[in-house]
Amino acid sequence: MNVNPQSYTVDLDWKKPYPSIDHDNEAFWDGLKEHKLLVWKCQQCGAVYWPKAYCQNHENEPFAANCEWTEASGRGKIFAFNIHHWAFHPGFKEEVPYVYALIELEEGPLISSQLVGDDLPTDIHKIGQTVEIVYEDHPAQGFTLPKFRVVRG
Amino acid sequence: MGKHASSGKYAIVGLGVIAGPQPDRSERMIAAEAARLAIADAGLTRADIGGAIDLRRTGGGGDRANYSDAFTRVLGIKNNFYFTCGRGGALAGLGMAAAMSYLDRGIADYVVLMGAVTDWSQSQETRKKGFRGMAHAEKRGYWGKPLGDSRAVSHHSWMAARHMAVYGTTSEQLGAISVAERQWACMNPEAKMYGRPITIEDHQSSPLVAEPYHLLDMSQVSDGGIAFILTTADRAKDCARPPVYVLGQGFGEVSADLWWEKKNFTHMAVEPAKKQAFSQADITLDDVDCAQLYDCFTAEVLFQLEDYGWCKKGEGGAFVADGNMAPGGSIPVNTGGGLLSCYHLGDLTGLAESVRQLRGEAGERQIEDCDIVLTTGHGGELVSPGMCSIHTCTLLGRHA
Numbered sequence: 001m002n003v004n005p006q007s008y009t010v011d012l013d014w015k016k017p018y019p020s021i022d023h024d025n026e027a028f029w030d031g032l033k034e035h036k037l038l039v040w041k042c043q044q045c046g047a048v049y050w051p052k053a054y055c056q057n058h059e060n061e062p063f064a065a066n067c068e069w070t071e072a073s074g075r076g077k078i079f080a081f082n083i084h085h086w087a088f089h090p091g092f093k094e095e096v097p098y099v100y101a102l103i104e105l106e107e108g109p110l111i112s113s114q115l116v117g118d119d120l121p122t123d124i125h126k127i128g129q130t131v132e133i134v135y136e137d138h139p140a141q142g143f144t145l146p147k148f149r150v151v152r153g
Numbered sequence: 154m155g156k157h158a159s160s161g162k163y164a165i166v167g168l169g170v171i172a173g174p175q176p177d178r179s180e181r182m183i184a185a186e187a188a189r190l191a192i193a194d195a196g197l198t199r200a201d202i203g204g205a206i207d208l209r210r211t212g213g214g215g216d217r218a219n220y221s222d223a224f225t226r227v228l229g230i231k232n233n234f235y236f237t238c239g240r241g242g243a244l245a246g247l248g249m250a251a252a253m254s255y256l257d258r259g260i261a262d263y264v265v266l267m268g269a270v271t272d273w274s275q276s277q278e279t280r281k282k283g284f285r286g287m288a289h290a291e292k293r294g295y296w297g298k299p300l301g302d303s304r305a306v307s308h309h310s311w312m313a314a315r316h317m318a319v320y321g322t323t324s325e326q327l328g329a330i331s332v333a334e335r336q337w338a339c340m341n342p343e344a345k346m347y348g349r350p351i352t353i354e355d356h357q358s359s360p361l362v363a364e365p366y367h368l369l370d371m372s373q374v375s376d377g378g379i380a381f382i383l384t385t386a387d388r389a390k391d392c393a394r395p396p397v398y399v400l401g402q403g404f405g406e407v408s409a410d411l412w413w414e415k416k417n418f419t420h421m422a423v424e425p426a427k428k429q430a431f432s433q434a435d436i437t438l439d440d441v442d443c444a445q446l447y448d449c450f451t452a453e454v455l456f457q458l459e460d461y462g463w464c465k466k467g468e469g470g471a472f473v474a475d476g477n478m479a480p481g482g483s484i485p486v487n488t489g490g491g492l493l494s495c496y497h498l499g500d501l502t503g504l505a506e507s508v509r510q511l512r513g514e515a516g517e518r519q520i521e522d523c524d525i526v527l528t529t530g531h532g533g534e535l536v537s538p539g540m541c542s543i544h545t546c547t548l549l550g551r552h553a
C-alpha cells in the first residue's frame with residue numbers, strides 16, 4: 001500500500017469490526033475525519049491524556065473540568081509492537097502479517113494502531129523508532145482510522 | 154506481625170471438576186454438574202448450601218443471561234443469596250472473598266462457587282465463519298478492534314516484547330515456561346495435553362501468532378466447569394474431605410497505573426496483593442511449596458516469578474530456562490499443566506490444582522509434604538483503555 005500521502009481513501013465494503021464511538025470519544029472521531037489527532041489536555045497544567053480521562057494533577061476537580069480536546073502533532077515513538085500472523089477476525093485475512101504497535105505520542109500518552117508502509121513487516125523496526133500518523137478515510141462508513149508509518153532518516 | 158484473625162478461619166471442603174470438550178452441554182448444565190460433584194465431594198446435600206456464587210469471566214455484556222439466573226433452579230438449591238462475579242481470569246479469588254463475607258455473617262453455612270465455559274465448542278462453531286480463538290466474543294467496546302487489535306493476545310504480546318527489549322529475554326526462555334508446564338501436564342491424566350510432551354524446538358517451530366508469541370506461548374480455549382464448597386473452619390472438620398484452609402488473600406489493581414502512564418508493561422499488580430496475603434498468613438515466600446500462577450500467556454508466569462521475588466526483576470528468563478519451575482525445580486509452578494497445557498477456566502484451574510496438591514491427591518505430580526500453595530488470578534488486559542487489571546493472590550494451607 002502506498003502511504004506517501006498523509007492520507008488515503010479506502011473505499012471497500014467494510015468487513016472488519018466497527019469503531020466503538022460513544023459520548024466520551026465522539027469528538028476524537030470527528031477530529032480524525034478532519035485529519036486532526038485530538039488528545040485530552042489539561043488547560044491548567046498542560047498534562048495530556050488519551051483516552052479521555054481527568055487531570056491527575058488536581059485533587060477532586062469536577063470530572064474532566066480542566067481538560068479539553070486539542071490537536072496533537074501526530075508524531076511519536078514505538079513503545080512496543082507485535083506482528084500478527086493470524087487473522088483472528090476474518091476481516092483481517094488479507095492483511096496478515098500486519099504490525100500492531102503501541103505508540104508513545106510526542107505529547108506523552110500511549111495510543112495503539114496498525115503500522116502501514118510498503119516494506120512491512122519484513123523491514124523490521126525497533127522500539128524507539130519515530131512514527132507519524134496517516135489518516136485512512138472511510139467516507140462510506142463515516143469514519144477515519146488513524147494509522148501510523150515509520151519516519152525515515 | 155502475626156497472623157490475621159481471618160487466617161485459617163475458612164476452608165474449601167468440596168471440589169468438582171468437569172474437564173474436556175462438552176459439545177452437548179450448556180454452560181449452566183456444566184456448572185450445575187460441577188456443583189453437584191463438589192457438594193457430594195464435601196459429603197453434603199443440596200439442602201446444606203446456603204448461597205451460590207457464579208464465577209463468570211465476562212465483566213459485562215448481555216450473554217450472562219444465558220444461564221446465570223437459571224443456575225440455582227437447574228442445580229435445585231434453595232439459597233439465601235445468588236450472584237455473579239467475575240473479572241476476566243480473577244474469578245475465584247474475588248468469589249472466595251465474597252463467599253467468606255457471607256460465611257462470616259452467618260448468612261450461609263456452606264457456599265458453592267462454580268464457573269463453567271464452552272469456549273472450545275463456541276470456537277469450533279465460529280471457526281466455520283472464519284473467526285479464530287475467541288475473536289468473536291467482544292464485538293464492541295475496544296479501541297483497537299478496527300485496527301487489528303485482537304485483545305488479549307495483542308496486548309499481552311506487547312508486554313512480552315517490552316520485557317524482551319528491556320531485559321534481553323528470549324523467545325527460547327519463554328519456551329522453557331511452555332515446556333515446563335507441558336512436563337507437568339504429562340503427569341496429569343485430566344490435562345488436555347496429557348501424553349504430548351514438547352521441546353524448546355517444538356515451541357520455536359510452532360506457528361507465530363502475534364510475534365513475539367508463538368502458538369505454544371498461548372493458553373488454550375477450553376470447555377469445562379469447576380466448583381468449590383467453602384465453609385467455616387469448625388464446620389470443615391466434619392466434612393468428608395480434608396479441609397484446605399484459606400490462609401490469606403490479597404488484591405492488586407493497576408487502575409492507578411493505566412496504560413498512558415507507561416508503568417505496567419513488564420510486571421503485574423503483585424505488590425499490594427502479595428503484601429496483604431502474606432501478612433495475613435504470616436509466612437514468607439520460602440514457606441510456599443508450589444505456585445499456581447495465572448498463565449494466559451508464557452510471559453505472565455515470568456513476570457510473576459520476578460514480581461513475587463523468586464528471582465530478580467529481569468532475571469526470569471534465565472530462572473525458567475534453568476528448570477526452576479519444572480518438575481524437580483526449586484519452585485514447582487502450575488503443577489497440573491496450567492492454562493497452557495491443562496485447561497482454561499480462569500483462576501479456577503489453579504485453585505482446583507491447589508486443592509488437589511494440599512489434599513495429597515495429585516498422583517504422579519504430587520509435591521512432597523505440600524503444606525502451602527500460592528494461587529494467583531489475573532483479570533483484564535493490562536493495557537486496554539477500556540479495562541483495569543486486577544491481580545489476586547490466594548494462599549491456601551493444609552493446616553489452619
